[in-house]
Amino acid sequence: MTVLDVAWAERWMQTAATDVRAARDELTELDRRVGDGDHGVNMDRGLSAVVERLDDPALPPRETVGQVLRLAATTLMSTVGGAAGPLYGTALLRASKVTDRPDLSASGVVSMMEAAVEGIVARGHASVGEKTMVDAWQPAAEAAERAEDAEDVADVLRAAAEAAAAGAEATVPLVATKGRASYLAERSAGTQDPGARSSAIILAAAVTAAEGRDA
Amino acid sequence: MTVLDVAWAERWMQTAATDVRAARDELTELDRRVGDGDHGVNMDRGLSAVVERLDDPALPPRETVGQVLRLAATTLMSTVGGAAGPLYGTALLRASKVTDRPDLSASGVVSMMEAAVEGIVARGHASVGEKTMVDAWQPAAEAAERAEDAEDVADVLRAAAEAAAAGAEATVPLVATKGRASYLAERSAGTQDPGARSSAIILAAAVTAAEGRDA
Amino acid sequence: MKKLLDDPAQAVDDSLRGFALAHADAVEVRFDPTFVLRAGGTPPGRVAVVSGGGSGHEPLHAGFVGPGMLDAAVPGAVFTSPTPDQVSAALQAADGGAGVLAVVKNYTGDVLNFETGVELVEAEGIEVASVLVNDDVAVEDSLFTAGRRGVAGTVAVEKIAGAAAARGDDLATVRALAERVAAGVRSMGVALTACTVPHVGRPGFELADDEVEIGIGIHGEPGRHRVTASGAHDITQRLLEPVVEDLGLTAGEQVLLFVNGMGGTPLSELYVVYGRAREMLAERGVEVTRSLVGSLVTSLEMQGASVTVLRLDAELTELWDAPVRTPALRW
Amino acid sequence: MKKLLDDPAQAVDDSLRGFALAHADAVEVRFDPTFVLRAGGTPPGRVAVVSGGGSGHEPLHAGFVGPGMLDAAVPGAVFTSPTPDQVSAALQAADGGAGVLAVVKNYTGDVLNFETGVELVEAEGIEVASVLVNDDVAVEDSLFTAGRRGVAGTVAVEKIAGAAAARGDDLATVRALAERVAAGVRSMGVALTACTVPHVGRPGFELADDEVEIGIGIHGEPGRHRVTASGAHDITQRLLEPVVEDLGLTAGEQVLLFVNGMGGTPLSELYVVYGRAREMLAERGVEVTRSLVGSLVTSLEMQGASVTVLRLDAELTELWDAPVRTPALRW
Numbered sequence A, B: 001m002t003v004l005d006v007a008w009a010e011r012w013m014q015t016a017a018t019d020v021r022a023a024r025d026e027l028t029e030l031d032r033r034v035g036d037g038d039h040g041v042n043m044d045r046g047l048s049a050v051v052e053r054l055d056d057p058a059l060p061p062r063e064t065v066g067q068v069l070r071l072a073a074t075t076l077m078s079t080v081g082g083a084a085g086p087l088y089g090t091a092l093l094r095a096s097k098v099t100d101r102p103d104l105s106a107s108g109v110v111s112m113m114e115a116a117v118e119g120i121v122a123r124g125h126a127s128v129g130e131k132t133m134v135d136a137w138q139p140a141a142e143a144a145e146r147a148e149d150a151e152d153v154a155d156v157l158r159a160a161a162e163a164a165a166a167g168a169e170a171t172v173p174l175v176a177t178k179g180r181a182s183y184l185a186e187r188s189a190g191t192q193d194p195g196a197r198s199s200a201i202i203l204a205a206a207v208t209a210a211e212g213r214d215a
Numbered sequence C, D: 001m002k003k004l005l006d007d008p009a010q011a012v013d014d015s016l017r018g019f020a021l022a023h024a025d026a027v028e029v030r031f032d033p034t035f036v037l038r039a040g041g042t043p044p045g046r047v048a049v050v051s052g053g054g055s056g057h058e059p060l061h062a063g064f065v066g067p068g069m070l071d072a073a074v075p076g077a078v079f080t081s082p083t084p085d086q087v088s089a090a091l092q093a094a095d096g097g098a099g100v101l102a103v104v105k106n107y108t109g110d111v112l113n114f115e116t117g118v119e120l121v122e123a124e125g126i127e128v129a130s131v132l133v134n135d136d137v138a139v140e141d142s143l144f145t146a147g148r149r150g151v152a153g154t155v156a157v158e159k160i161a162g163a164a165a166a167r168g169d170d171l172a173t174v175r176a177l178a179e180r181v182a183a184g185v186r187s188m189g190v191a192l193t194a195c196t197v198p199h200v201g202r203p204g205f206e207l208a209d210d211e212v213e214i215g216i217g218i219h220g221e222p223g224r225h226r227v228t229a230s231g232a233h234d235i236t237q238r239l240l241e242p243v244v245e246d247l248g249l250t251a252g253e254q255v256l257l258f259v260n261g262m263g264g265t266p267l268s269e270l271y272v273v274y275g276r277a278r279e280m281l282a283e284r285g286v287e288v289t290r291s292l293v294g295s296l297v298t299s300l301e302m303q304g305a306s307v308t309v310l311r312l313d314a315e316l317t318e319l320w321d322a323p324v325r326t327p328a329l330r331w
Ligand SMILES: Nc1ncnc2c1ncn2[C@@H]1O[C@H](COP(=O)(O)OP(=O)(O)O)[C@@H](O)[C@H]1O
Pocket: A031, A035, A036, A037, A038, A039, A042, A081, A082, A083, A084, A085, A087, A120, A123, A124, A125, A126, A131, A132, A133, A134, A178, A179, A180, A193, A194, A195, A196, C079, C080, C081, C108, C109, C110
């Protein structure tokens, strides 16, 4: 049985940093096509800063999952910039508020996902189908809810991550109506939304971290 | 026997204008390599203006060769710009002063060429071998002098034009020490001097005009 | 990619350090978090005007910090909105006790980061008003977009808000004037070449040798459509007409005409475009009473230009004319 | 070649017409022959300062016409010296009765055309003095060249001569000051890309993706040597060192540092170069007391920059600081 404890949460962020760095050029290229080409660099900068702070011996050790997510939220907020910075920041900040315990149950994962989606929507006012990161997070939260009764909490995460990946894939044909890609109107169709793609990568990292294969 | 009269002088300028226009891209390319790429356009603009003024019915008809050359001189001076404008302007202005007669004898051609060279040198202070238009005009004047006893005045011109062409060709391996090309130092070697080339074209036009094949 | 930079990740800081040294009499640059403050700060009792956004648009915004215009500017990474902690630090440092007007260009990132930054300082008891600049007529302002973008018209909003603050207007008045400018200013841009973000290393889009991109933003993002390059007259018409239509300008009205270079276009070409735009406005009976020509809201080394028109009235004209002493704009 | 122009043969005139409209309060543009005159002319009894040269270097020279700097400017075709009749018309129109200083950049064409133009007006009884600017250390000043070229240092000569004329100095004094500036100013430039003269339609030279050309002039002509592109620090060093060596600058001296863009380089990069140059001068104990950063002496859309250093003393500093109100330079 998987345990989603503080060590997991920290491994999640480390894995996310590694995986986003590996995907940096892919994210840059997606954003170059439908935005301004900075999403890969922005997310890499932000997640590297998160890892640096997690590794900082001067900071007090985290005792709850929420504390890890709060550290990530404030760090992303102050290092990412662009649209993604406040969106990821708010998502994780809201998620941190419902995860202030040493480890997460299946329903804890569901609450975390729901809080994250609410944060993104509260800030960005986008809904599913507008070709944004909501298209990854919303189906992910819904899938988590459907998987709440799974034996292993890792399966809840896995359901969320798979739905996020499918949701991100599904943004390819969409015409953007929120964010920078909306300026392109029809020309935004045919490219995956960079923020949805980075969301799928970060949620997949949660699974990897749960499987113990850390960065 | 060829007669170098006012009609010849006007045909000379017209032919020069036509031939320089035909060589414009060649001159531009030479100047692009060792200068700033404007010599073809500058000379085309200037000689076109000369032709326009020759064709202007409002201007009094020319009665001496010198009057034709003076009109060309002041027009080039006020339309060419760059280094070539004052140099050609001064050359033709000096030449006009020794050609104020209805037609030119062989010795008249020699004086004209000598006056032109003196004008160029007085303005530009270059001597043979510095990779400038002097490398065309100086041998041309000397060749005219050597041919002064020819039966036909056209032969004097022809000797001058051939020497100018050879002199221009001979600038190819030279390293420029005057004008814009001197900034390139050794890198100026390997390209014909644009001003020497345009000088050779203009002197060849004098022969063409004498042969009655006008523009 | 060839640029006069060293480490791309440090380029914004390197540039700001040079900027601070070159204009030590006019500005002060603070780091961690990064923002630019007017030397000596906002005069006590005056409203402060603060703006910011991604870098790569120089001289916007830092070049407009100084008496008569901005009290602080917040530069993000290249083409990336600054973070909320930068915004809140700048707002806090700029406040002279009479509140702060935040001038925000309408981009999702700028809006979200300023929103969060403003929340943070409001919690400290500082009064903040915001004005959104959305002058780019290339984007339809509809339910199906994030709304029109803020582009070169920002200069007019910053100049006039700064002049109002300098003469002692209160925050509500400064905000109202800024909104009047924002409501009366429209722009449209063209790219002849794309630009290259230093850490990306390749251009944001590709244009054939005979193509230009109409309706670009200022972040190297593609525009609305491509046309075959066709000279200054034709391009100016394609830029000016939608601007004039959107403003609903009629004969007899007075305007400010601003031709802005995108960074890599020679000033001489901007004057050609300016001249064409003047002819076209004259044909419509619109009177150009104020002018600005220069590369002030740029996209790195992009070649291209934008045309901005601001509807003027007596008060806006007076505020436009008021003295300004910044590194990039002074009279 | 894509440019915001219509007929290339008319580009200079088109641009000047736009320039005249945009700055109608400051300048007047005359055609046939073409020159730019300060609005209202030279104040009677003041020495006039006039400069000129090929177009394509905007804002040089026309952008510097106005109180405290130039009284007239003479623009030629692109990269082509103006003709003697333009020069003489400008000198004549600018004369305020106290004589004219002609500021001539050292190029064969400029020298010859100004020489002839000056002869023409001297015949009319107008007193003219000339100063030759030859600040480009890329060219060895030897018997084997046409001498060092005049490049960005021209701005300093024009500014300080203009300030001296404005305060009422006589022609001999204005000329002596201009010569002091010319003697104490040195520059060196680099190109990252070549520029394209409109009527030529292709670049003046070709550079590989990783090459820069060191020691370029301002006419799109090739430089002295090529090196592999290597970042702002390295390039700044290659530009600054020969300048400092040639001036023989020693610790404790005060200088003006001017980083100039060639037209297509973003301002942000110029500030990076400026910052690097400051570090290097500080290492040598040279004190930068005045600064200028901007694209003021350009080569069309060329990407690149030049570094100029002027040795300052109290009087030159005072004249540099004196008010100037021109389209491109004002304080
Ligand atoms: N209103 C919004 N709601 C949700 N997500 C958004 C919104 N606007 C933009 N995004 C997300 O942000 C991503 C772009 O992030 P990034 O490139 O870092 O910022 P920017 O667009 O400012 O350059 C988009 O791909 C999209 O997923």
